[in-house]
Structure formats: structure tokens, C-alpha cells
Amino acid sequence: MTELHLWLRHEVRSTERRTPLVPSDARRLVDSGVTLTVEESPQRILPIEEYEAAGCRVAPAGSWVSAPHRAVVIGLKELPDEPAELTHQHIFFGHAYKRQPGAEALLRRFAAGGGALLDLEYLVDDDGRRLAAFGFWAGYLGAALAVLQQRGRLAAPLTPTSKEVLDETLRRADGDEEFTAVVIGALGRSGRGARVAFRTAGVEPTCWDLAETRDLDRPALLAHDVFVNAVLATTPIPPFLREQDLDDPARRLRTVCDVTCDVGSELNVLPVYDRTTDWEHPVRRLRENPPHSPHPPLDLIAIDNLPSLLPRESSTDFSAALVLQLLEFGADGPWGRCLDRFRQACRELGITEGEFRHV
Structure with missing residues (x-):
């Protein structure tokens, strides 16, 4: 856990007021040894000052593109169209495994950069039940x-x-x-x-x-x-x-x-x-x-x-569930299944994965 660096990004959608991590749960991660960088965001329901008080680092909106290579970028909704190559592991709702419009293009961006999508919709337990959901x-x-x-x-x-x-x-x-x-x-x-x-x-x-x-x-x-x-x-x-x-x-x-x-x-x-x-x-x-x-x-x-x-209520509930999984972040269990599902989706589309890093 001491080597884990999470990077909470700003959401590009102007109507996205939620956050996957609220400050109280950010504090739990920091206290456990996780490095947590939080981007400034004009629309996030919770102010950046509360994250600073919880021990988080602060970065400008959109700076995840130049985050350290091993940082795991976490968000909720879609990524911006650039960069064309995604080099990090990203945690968010990708909506890319059911042949949705734009799905193949997103997965090819990960393949081109050697990154990976850990889709929150597929963060499930051994019986396939969602572990964090809105x-x-x-x-x-x-x-x-x-x-x-x-x-x-x-x-x-x-x-x-x-x-x-x-x-x-x-x-x-x-x-x-x-x-x-x-x-x-x-x-x-x-x-x-x-x-x-x-x-x-x-x-x-x-x-x-x-x-x-x-x-x-x-x-x-x-x-x-x-x-x-x-x-x-x-x-x-x-x-x-x-x-x-x-x-x-x-x-x-x-x-x-x-x-x-x-x-x-x-x-x-x-x-x-x-x-x-x-x-x-x-x-x-x-x-x-x-x-x-x-x-x-x-x-x-x-x-x-x-x-x-209802950004405050929904963020608080989601964060309470997600923080438990982030405290156990690793190559096995739910996160390993997320990575396997990503690789399966790439194969189904005939995408050459490249050199993916392991969770």
C-alpha cells in the first residue's frame, strides 16, 4: 500500500458534480500510506480545501496526463479526447464493453499507450455483485x-x-x-x-x-x-x-x-x-x-x-464502498478481475494490447 499513488482527476463533463472519493475517505487512504493527489475542480461538490485538510496533494485540473507513470488515475465519467495514447491505469466507468459508440476508440487509446481501464462497473465480488455503485x-x-x-x-x-x-x-x-x-x-x-x-x-x-x-x-x-x-x-x-x-x-x-x-x-x-x-x-x-x-x-x-x-448524498455512499476496495488495491481479487475484463474486451475487438503493466 505504501507505493500506491492515486490521482483523483477533475471531471470534464460540466454537469458532473460527484466525486468517487469524499475527503473523509481520502483521509483513510492517506493514513494507510497511500499518496493521494486531488485535482482542482470548479464543479466538484466538495471543495479542494477539505481534501488538503485530509492530507492530499493538490494539482491543477487535467494535470493527470503528466502524472507519474505508476500513478493510478481515478474518476467517474468519460475522459477528454486527448491525449491519443493513455499511459496510466484508469479507474472510472468506461462504458466500453458492450459495443457502445466510441468504445473501440477508447480501448485503442489504452492499447496505444500501454495503460489499462479498470472499469468500476466490473468491480465485482466472487459472485459477480458490484462492490461500489450509484x-x-x-x-x-x-x-x-x-x-x-x-x-x-x-x-x-x-x-x-x-x-x-x-x-x-x-x-x-x-x-x-x-x-x-x-x-x-x-x-x-x-x-x-x-x-x-x-x-x-x-x-x-x-x-x-x-x-x-x-x-x-x-x-x-x-x-x-x-x-x-x-x-x-x-x-x-x-x-x-x-x-x-x-x-x-x-x-x-x-x-x-x-x-x-x-x-x-x-x-x-x-x-x-x-x-x-x-x-x-x-x-x-x-x-x-x-x-x-x-x-x-x-x-x-x-x-x-x-x-x-444529488451529488453530496450519492458521492458519500459511493465513496464509502469504494474506499474499502482501494485499501485492498492489488493484482488479485476484484481489481485483478477488472484488468482481466479489460484485456478480454481488447481481444474481442482484435486490439493488440502492447505492454500492459500489472496491477
Whole structure:
């Protein structure tokens, strides 16, 4: 552990307010002998002064490109387009193993530089369970935005808030119409978060998981007003919504929130849209409501960094789980599996790995 140097980078996405490590957990790492460098960041929810007080070194935003060769760079979302060759080991959500757009280009950058991606989505235990995840908050916010959209109270652009403030906006107000909701993937982390948000809003959702989706009751799905997808598919499965379903005369469904956002992947269970939505434009209309038509309009919410809308709460929970894994960073166990999965993805794309360093 005394030789480990972690480098917490600034996030290039302007709406990314989270951090994978909060100062209190940074202190745990420093006290254990880890060198921790933290880049300055204008949007990170926690100020750089708190990291300094925890014993971290401070560096300018984006300086990871010239970090010591053995430093392990840690972040959350996408890297900038440069440099073309990635020489470090990077820990972040790469979204590169399901043939997503840009995946091959990212992996080739690692191969060209001799670095490696340790993807947080694949940091799992011996049984394949995620060891650090934002799932609860993704589901909570997905359902919360769906409720606000259904009730006509979703205002754009979205801005970060606190759970206390959000809960207040979710509570049923005079004049709010009742509506029905269904959560698919209800037993997972994201599904649990979605259920909590719906109940805060005074809505008891229909809860479906594997048993209910092996033979999907599509008419029953379309008969709900709101649908939140919280399924993270690992193998291709039949889609939950198809284009023809959107024009089904019996469709009552008006609001869909795709928490998973596997758009562009062969694992996408909602292949009815081709691009995500964002904080500036959180809702995309998939179907209009022509005059005198029995069809309601159909709106989609598909934001791929939902937990950043509650950056303090989601960062604190994620960091508490991740720090336990970083304290055991090494070539075996979960981190070794991450490296193996990266190399497998490279082979699947026919990429020559080059001289990868070992974790």
C-alpha cells in the first residue's frame, strides 16, 4: 500500500458534480500510506480545501496526463479526447464493453499507450455483485424525474439539489392526479431507489423483476402511466418496448425513464430511442398527441449521470464502498478481475494490447 499513488482527476463533463472519493475517505487512504493527489475542480461538490485538510496533494485540473507513470488515475465519467495514447491505469466507468459508440476508440487509446481501464462497473465480488455503485440514487432520481414530468412539474434545465428539497417537491400536492407506475428491475439497487422515490411521491408502484419479465406481459406494461427501467442486462434479452408498442391503440403509457441508458448497445432493452437526454433538455418526446387522437403523448427521460443531481448524498455512499476496495488495491481479487475484463474486451475487438503493466 505504501507505493500506491492515486490521482483523483477533475471531471470534464460540466454537469458532473460527484466525486468517487469524499475527503473523509481520502483521509483513510492517506493514513494507510497511500499518496493521494486531488485535482482542482470548479464543479466538484466538495471543495479542494477539505481534501488538503485530509492530507492530499493538490494539482491543477487535467494535470493527470503528466502524472507519474505508476500513478493510478481515478474518476467517474468519460475522459477528454486527448491525449491519443493513455499511459496510466484508469479507474472510472468506461462504458466500453458492450459495443457502445466510441468504445473501440477508447480501448485503442489504452492499447496505444500501454495503460489499462479498470472499469468500476466490473468491480465485482466472487459472485459477480458490484462492490461500489450509484444504483440506488440513479433509480431514486429516475423515478423522481418521472413523477415530476407526469405531474407537469419538471423544469429545465435541471440543477443539483439535496434529498430534503427533492423530497418536498415529490410529495403529492392538491390537484395532483393519481397515476400508475411500474418499475422493472425492482429488486436491484436501482429498482429499490425507484421504489423509495415513488412511495415518497405517494405512489405505490407495480414491481417487476426476473420472474415477471421472462414472459413479459406487454399489454400490462403499456397500461401503466409511468415506466422506470432499472434493469442492467448482461446478456441480450427481448426488448421491453418496441417501436410498434408506441403506436399500440391500447397504450396508456405516457412517461418512460430509462435509468440504465444502454443506448447504442446490443443489450439495450428499450431500443425506441437513439440518444440520451441531458440536464438542459431532460425530456424527449417520442410520440406526439395528435388532435382527437386516443393516444396520449409519450415522453422519455434518459440521463446517464442521474446521481449527479444529488451529488453530496450519492458521492458519500459511493465513496464509502469504494474506499474499502482501494485499501485492498492489488493484482488479485476484484481489481485483478477488472484488468482481466479489460484485456478480454481488447481481444474481442482484435486490439493488440502492447505492454500492459500489472496491477
